[in-house]
Amino acid sequence: MEEINYFISESLEKRKLNHSLRSLKSENSKIDFCSNDYLGFARSEELRQLFLSELGKYPDFRLGSSGSRLLAGNDSFTERLEEEIADFHQSEAALMYNSGYDANIGLFSCLPQRGDTIISDEYIHASIIDGIRLSHAQRYVFRHNDIENLEQKLRIARGRIFIAVESLYSMDGDEAPLQQIADLAQKYKAALIVDEAHATGVFGENGRGLIEESGLSDKIFARVITFGKALGTHGAVVLGSRQLRSYLINFSRAFIYTTAAPFLSHLAVKAAYTYLKSRDHQSGIHQRIHYFRQLIKPGIRLLPGRSAIQIIIIPGNSRATEKAETIQLAGFDVRAILSPSVAQGSERLRICLHNHNSMEEIKSLCELLNRIL
Numbered sequence: 001m002e003e004i005n006y007f008i009s010e011s012l013e014k015r016k017l018n019h020s021l022r023s024l025k026s027e028n029s030k031i032d033f034c035s036n037d038y039l040g041f042a043r044s045e046e047l048r049q050l051f052l053s054e055l056g057k058y059p060d061f062r063l064g065s066s067g068s069r070l071l072a073g074n075d076s077f078t079e080r081l082e083e084e085i086a087d088f089h090q091s092e093a094a095l096m097y098n099s100g101y102d103a104n105i106g107l108f109s110c111l112p113q114r115g116d117t118i119i120s121d122e123y124i125h126a127s128i129i130d131g132i133r134l135s136h137a138q139r140y141v142f143r144h145n146d147i148e149n150l151e152q153k154l155r156i157a158r159g160r161i162f163i164a165v166e167s168l169y170s171m172d173g174d175e176a177p178l179q180q181i182a183d184l185a186q187k188y189k190a191a192l193i194v195d196e197a198h199a200t201g202v203f204g205e206n207g208r209g210l211i212e213e214s215g216l217s218d219k220i221f222a223r224v225i226t227f228g229k230a231l232g233t234h235g236a237v238v239l240g241s242r243q244l245r246s247y248l249i250n251f252s253r254a255f256i257y258t259t260a261a262p263f264l265s266h267l268a269v270k271a272a273y274t275y276l277k278s279r280d281h282q283s284g285i286h287q288r289i290h291y292f293r294q295l296i297k298p299g300i301r302l303l304p305g306r307s308a309i310q311i312i313i314i315p316g317n318s319r320a321t322e323k324a325e326t327i328q329l330a331g332f333d334v335r336a337i338l339s340p341s342v343a344q345g346s347e348r349l350r351i352c353l354h355n356h357n358s359m360e361e362i363k364s365l366c367e368l369l370n371r372i373l
C-alpha cells in the first residue's frame with residue numbers, strides 16, 4: 001500500500017511541477033468558448049421543448065434499459081433510431097454505443113486481428129489509440145496529414161489493412177485530406193475508418209459531416225459519429241455495412257458487455273436529429289468562425305482552419321496557462337491545452353465557437369486576445 005501511495009503522490013507532484021496537473025472545474029458563469037456544444041443544442045430551449053413533447057408520448061418509459069442490448073436492453077425504438085441515423089448519413093446501417101470513446105474502443109479492438117495492420121494519424125484521438133492497443137494488430141503511425149508518409153506505411157503493411165483518421169482533428173481544428181486518403185485506401189485495398197466527432201453537425205448538408213461534404217460516403221468502410229458534441233446530447237454510432245453491424249454485435253466487447261443507454265438518452269438523440277434536420281443550423285456557426293478569423297490580428301499564431309475549433313499556439317505550459325487565466329478573469333471561458341495532451345512547444349489556447357456566442361462576445365474576446373498576445 002505504501003509503495004502505491006508513494007507512486008500516486010509522486011506522479012501528481014510531477015504534474016504540478018510542470019504545470020500540467022488536471023483538476024475538475026464546476027460550471028461557471030463565463031461566456032462559453034470552451035464546450036463542444038457548437039450549435040448550442042445542449043442549451044436550446046426549442047430542442048428541450050421538442051424533447052419534452054416527444055417524451056409525453058411515452059408515459060410508461062423505463063428509467064433504465066435494464067441490460068445489455070443482447071439481453072433485456074434492446075427495443076424497437078433504438079433499432080428504428082439506428083435506421084434513421086444511418087439514412088441521414090447515407091450509410092447502410094448504424095450501431096449505437098454509449099459514447100464515442102466506447103464506439104472507438106469497441107470498433108478498433110475487435111476488427112483488426114493478429115497479422116493485420118492499422119495505420120493511424122499521429123494526432124488521432126486517445127479512444128482510437130486505446131482501441132488499437134486492445135487489438136493484436138501491428139500499429140503504424142503516420143505524420144499528421146502527411147500523405148507520402150501514409151503511403152510509406154501502406155507499402156510495408158501486412159495482412160488486412162486499416163487506416164484510422166479523424167475528418168476534423170480536435171486539438172488542431174484542421175481537416176484530413178480525405179479524398180487523397182480515400183484514393184490511397186483504394187490503391188492499397190485498405191479499409192478507411194473515419195471519426196467524425198467534431199465535423200458532425202457543422203459540415204455537410206444539414207450537418208451530415210465532412211465525408212458527405214466531400215462526396216465520399218461510398219468510399220469509407222466505417223464512420224464514428226458522436227452525439228455529445230454538436231448534437232448536444234450523448235452517445236455515438238458506428239456507421240457501416242449491415243454485415244459490419246452484425247459483426248460488432250457479435251464481437252465488439254464494448255457493445256456486448258455493457259448496459260444499453262436508457263430510453264431518455266436515445267429519445268434525446270432522436271430529438272436532436274429532428275432538430276438538426278428542421279432547418280439550417282450551419283450558416284450561423286460558419287459566420288462566427290469567419291468573423292473570429294477576420295478579427296484576430298496578424299502576428300498571433302492562429303492555426304489555419306475553417307472549423308468551430310480555433311487554435312492559438314502559445315508555447316510552454318506556464319505561459320499558456322497564464323494567458324488562459326487572464327482571459328478567464330475577463331469573463332471568457334477559454335482553456336489552455338497543455339503538454340502532454342499536445343506536444344511540448346505546441347501548447348495552445350483552444351477557442352471553440354458556438355451559435356450561442358453573439359458577434360459582440362466574439363469581438364470582445366478578439367480585442368482582448370489582440371491586446372494580450
Ligand SMILES: Cc1ncc(COP(=O)(O)O)c(C=O)c1O
Nearest residue numbers: 099100101125170195197226228
Ligand atoms: C475525435 C473524438 N473521437 C471520440 C471522442 C469520444 O467521444 P465521447 O465524448 O462521446 O466519448 C472524442 C471526444 O473528445 C473525440 O474528440
